[in-house]
Amino acid sequence: MNVITVTQLNNLVKSSLDNTPELSSVCVQGEISNCKLYPSGHWYFSLKDSESSVRCVMFRRDASMLRFRPENGMRVIAVGRVTVYPRDGQYQLYCASMQPDGIGALHVAFEQLVSKLKEQGLFDTAHKKPIPRFPERIALITSGAGAAVHDMIRILGKRYPLAKVIVMPVRVQGDQAADEIRGAIRYANRYNVADLIIAGRGGGSIEDLWAFNDEALAHEIYNSAIPVISAVGHEPDFTIADFVADLRASTPSNGAELAVPDRYELSAMLRESSVMINRSMANIIAQHRKKLAALSSARVITSPLNYVQDKRIALAYLSERFYSAGDRLISRGRQKFASLASSLDALSPLKVLSRGYSLVRGNDGSIIKSSDGLHIGDALTVSFSRGEADCVVTGIKP
Amino acid sequence: MSDQELTFAQTIKRIEEIVALLERGDAQLEQSLALFEEGTALIRSAGRMLDNAEQKVVRLVKSEDGTPAEADFLEESV
Numbered sequence: 001m002n003v004i005t006v007t008q009l010n011n012l013v014k015s016s017l018d019n020t021p022e023l024s025s026v027c028v029q030g031e032i033s034n035c036k037l038y039p040s041g042h043w044y045f046s047l048k049d050s051e052s053s054v055r056c057v058m059f060r061r062d063a064s065m066l067r068f069r070p071e072n073g074m075r076v077i078a079v080g081r082v083t084v085y086p087r088d089g090q091y092q093l094y095c096a097s098m099q100p101d102g103i104g105a106l107h108v109a110f111e112q113l114v115s116k117l118k119e120q121g122l123f124d125t126a127h128k129k130p131i132p133r134f135p136e137r138i139a140l141i142t143s144g145a146g147a148a149v150h151d152m153i154r155i156l157g158k159r160y161p162l163a164k165v166i167v168m169p170v171r172v173q174g175d176q177a178a179d180e181i182r183g184a185i186r187y188a189n190r191y192n193v194a195d196l197i198i199a200g201r202g203g204g205s206i207e208d209l210w211a212f213n214d215e216a217l218a219h220e221i222y223n224s225a226i227p228v229i230s231a232v233g234h235e236p237d238f239t240i241a242d243f244v245a246d247l248r249a250s251t252p253s254n255g256a257e258l259a260v261p262d263r264y265e266l267s268a269m270l271r272e273s274s275v276m277i278n279r280s281m282a283n284i285i286a287q288h289r290k291k292l293a294a295l296s297s298a299r300v301i302t303s304p305l306n307y308v309q310d311k312r313i314a315l316a317y318l319s320e321r322f323y324s325a326g327d328r329l330i331s332r333g334r335q336k337f338a339s340l341a342s343s344l345d346a347l348s349p350l351k352v353l354s355r356g357y358s359l360v361r362g363n364d365g366s367i368i369k370s371s372d373g374l375h376i377g378d379a380l381t382v383s384f385s386r387g388e389a390d391c392v393v394t395g396i397k398p
Numbered sequence: 399m400s401d402q403e404l405t406f407a408q409t410i411k412r413i414e415e416i417v418a419l420l421e422r423g424d425a426q427l428e429q430s431l432a433l434f435e436e437g438t439a440l441i442r443s444a445g446r447m448l449d450n451a452e453q454k455v456v457r458l459v460k461s462e463d464g465t466p467a468e469a470d471f472l473e474e475s476v
Contacts, residue, residue: 134407144457144471157453162406165455167471191466193458263448266410270448273417274441280420281434288427 010086017091023082028054028093029101032074043070047078047093056080058095065114068100075101079111110213113240117215122222128246129227131259132195137164138259139194139226141184144169148202148252152231155253160260166194172201177211182220189225197224198255199241200231212239221245231255353385371396409444413437 004012017023030047037043041060046053056078058070070076080095097111117123138156142149144167156165168188170180181199188194199221201209211217212232221228221244230245231252242248249255300307345351353359360368361381368380378393404412416437420430457471 132407134405134410136405136407139458153453153455157455161451161453162447163453165453165471166468167455167457169457187460187466193466263451266448267445270413270441270445273413274438276417277420277434277437277441280417280423281430284420284423284425284427284430287423 006089007086010084010089013089013091014084014086017083025079025081026093028078028080030054030076030078032070032076033072035070035072043095045070045072047076054093055090056093056095058098062096066098070098077101079115110240113213113215113218114243117218117240117244122218123243127222131227131229131247133261134160135163135194135196135260137166137194137196139166139168139184139188139197141168141170141181141188141197141199142201142231142252143172146202148200148231151253152198152200152256155256156260159257159262160266161263163260168193171211173204173208173211178214178217181211182214182217185217185220185224185226185228192226194226196259197226197228198231198249198252198259199228199245200249200252200255201233202252203234203237206237209233209237209239212241214240217241218244229255229259350385353383356385359383371398404440404443406444406447409440409447413440413444416440 028047030049030053033046033048033053035043035045041063043056043058043063045056045058047056048054058066058078058080076098077100078093078095078098080093080097082091082093084091096115099111121127140149140152142152149167149169153165153167156163168184170184171177172181185197185199188197199212201212203209209232212230218240221230221241227246229247229249230239230241231249231254232239232241233251235250247258249258296302349359359382361383362368363379368374374393374396376393376396380391380393382389382391416433419425419433420437423430425433455471456468459467459469461467
């Protein structure tokens, strides 16, 4: 014989249990004991009868669907599968749903249908169609007599008289009811008679409401192109129609309230819109006014003469600069002239004469630079710094 | 746009558009004034629609060829 580990043993048992079809979905009747709710939201408990007990767990997701709170001593029918938790080798019943025992098979059927349709995706929120904000035509698929239709018409009329109400009378209990409701939804879609459907009825026993737990009706609601509000029974009553509808109303009256906006709220909204556009318009005008003010305060607009004056000042400044530049040029010329004149003056013969030299010229006015060629008795003119003298040569030295 | 052309839903939608446009305030002055006038008129018209509306209730009946027809709704019918 092979030796195996504990883990291998547990896994062997687990796979054996998991592969037993009778254990993959069982309905177990028993009494709850050792019931404990964990902070995670999972329920742990045991189911027992007079001789045996079995461990059970119900996970938060499934437990949130329970319409009652499990308590020790409560007799229930639990639906789930059996498997082993390999870590401690304990086999457990994993409860998917549970109902109090003794209420009847309808409940079990209900839960079974709920999980079946849920699995098929009929309850997916992604599939839910939005309810139109301002429906123009509302089809009421309900009994033509009784409080429900009366209440819905009254509330729709009070809240939003703009919507036309189209009553599609059907039976809402008995064997034919589900088919009639289904037929009305199909007919409404085929001829597009409304943009919103409210399907429902007033309160009653679970048997009275049973038509709304019909599987075919659930598919019809799911396939309806026109959004459907379910409005069945009283607040605590839940039907399959509620799960699959685009919106669940707790009662027919609540259905009418959810279907349409309230005219007084709309009036208030209109008043608010009016205030808002008036305020916005005032803001826009104020803005433009500010812009205009900014523009008109520009200097060219407020005092055009100033503008000319500015230009004039600039002109004056320029011409001043021009003239002073001219003046500088002239005085520089003057200085240069004076210095030139003084050097010229230094070279002048008159200046030499003033230092005591004299200039001698002959008869013909030529300047005598030596005694060569002079004769006794020649007349000469001697020029001094100031004045001249006529002289005669009386002796000659070479 | 005249009142008759718009349903209540369309009127509200347009009012909401105008409120948003004016709130942004980036339109030209003339355009803003035109929007303002349109909005004011639509708000009046929507208010009238609400005030004057009278609820219509009919019963849907199948005519012989299967198409829907309307009949008076009497609460006792069925």
